[in-house]
Amino acid sequence: MKTRILLSASALALVAGTAASIAMDYRGGNSAFGDWHGDTPGLMRKIEAGDVAKPGATPSAANRSKVVPRPADAQIKTMPGFTVSDFATGLEGARVIRIAPNGDVFVSQSMPSGSVTVLRPSKDGKVESKETFVTGLTRAYGIAFYPPGPNPKYVYIGMEGKVVRLPYKNGDMKATGPAEDIVTDLKIGGGHWTRDVSFTPDGKLMYVAVGSGSNIAEEMSPRPADLKAWEKAPHSLGSTWGAKEEWRANVLTYTPDGKNKQVYAAGIRNCSGLTVQPGTGTVFCATNERDLLGDNTPPDYVTSVKKGGYYGWPWYYIGANEDTRPDGGARPDLKGKAIVPDVLLQPHSAPLGLSFNPGGMFPAEWKGDAFVAMHGSWNRSLHTGYKIVRLPFKNNKATGEYQDFVLGFTAPSGEENVWGRPVDTQFMHDGSLLFSDDANGVIYRVTYSKDKVAAAEDTGAKKN
């Protein structure tokens, strides 16, 4: 199904704004799938569980993107009324962004330095000063302020094998004490190294996202003799086992002192972006699903995460679709028990970070919507992802749709090239949106002005 709405407006770009007509499409069913060639700001998609292609129905390719410097004439594309500009450059390996209560912007630079950098914004949205908060934390990734609220005492950082914390008070741009080990038993290996961290609104529990140790659990030790017993606390329904996969493909909870480890949810292959929804306290994950089943199988996803919920990995995906590859045999007992995620995304898009729009700048009806950064594909014949998308929410629940919002990083000179790989999104106190790019080490800022939409409509009317 395809409806077409024509909006007459200006495409505001990084370098120069040019008046143009933006075609706003809605695509569902098979037409929702595709590569970057079909991306357009404003295009809305909805992928549903019934649309998922069978393994092997589409080809499977290894198609690594090649990062090139940002071209001099680079044009970021976005929707009418929005402007994308550089907030900070020269931040090699920029990954997770978090905003401190005082508005300072914390950015993890996972590789090679393992740093967290603090950028202090000026009133007009530029960087006024910059400091290294901490460095030398291997693969520093997730950042969380604790306790939640206006006066945090610590900054927690998820990194290789560990969660550490450093002393913090509002206004600090350099850590005033050394990193203290809080959790030291996070598993490493298998390529899934991002460790995002967040707290419940009451500060009583810490969430830690730990991706799987492999693509599809090709190797697990013999299964526990009594699976029912295995799936009781501290594990949960669908928990994997063995040296490589126990405590993985999980959202874990700990108390803030790093004790009382529990599986909060299982079967989430690689929750690279973990966020607590403001107002509801619901945990959300942006998840990278499995490789090597074809260009359009299976969808990546963003979902609310239920305590004790099982999301399919490794035995099932997107509900009851079975994967026969895991080591140690099938799990018919789990059939029908895997929760279908809230928002299904184009397979292999690699959604990483997500954040919720607190309101204040973007269109009023977008308050509460989620914005997701897609790092972009490798396991696809033609690249997909490499963009920021908007996930509409109604009454705090995702509608299941998603909309192309910021894009244009692909193929500046040749299909294999990209000049931006979005990693995380985060709203500043003024309601503008920051997103990070670890390809060329940039933090971009997206602002919105109603006047610009009106001006563009004027121009359009005159032309017509």
Next chain:
Amino acid sequence: MRPFICAALALAVVGFAADARAADALDGTLATCWSCHGVEGASNDHTLPILWGQKAKYIEKQIRDFREGDREDQIMSSMASSIKKDDISRAASLIAAKAWPKTQAVAAAAPDSIEACKGCHGSDLTGGESPEGPAPRLAGQFAEYLTAQMEAFAHGDRRNQKTMQAMMKSLKPDERAGLAAYLAGL
């Protein structure tokens, strides 16, 4: 430049999934390797290394490092984790037993710093042993791949060999490029 895509994964993977425990499962696994690394041992994409004829122990260590996360690469982590633990050694031997392919690279002058490589990589630079484990064949490898790896060691992006990290850090970018050009032309 044409995009480089290894598009033959589907068949190999479907075959592997359907018959993972059959005696010839390893052929399916290796076919997946060739789909990117070249059906005649050398890829058209020179950022990917030549594997055929590489030292078996070195290949084995790299597969294990990719699996364990000691060496990081999005694609290779997924690929290496799809090889059964008991098959790694045999897969490495099968790859090592093939003939090293000849490339089109032209001979380049030997930089002075090449002498320091020979202690571990062998006097003819076709691989050897180091105190930290097996050292790969460098002679005839693609210059693009060698340069990328030397840069990765220098900047800490590749961390599975401490001596290489220190040695590459001590060189300037043009010295690393000079070494790569010489090694590729051997």
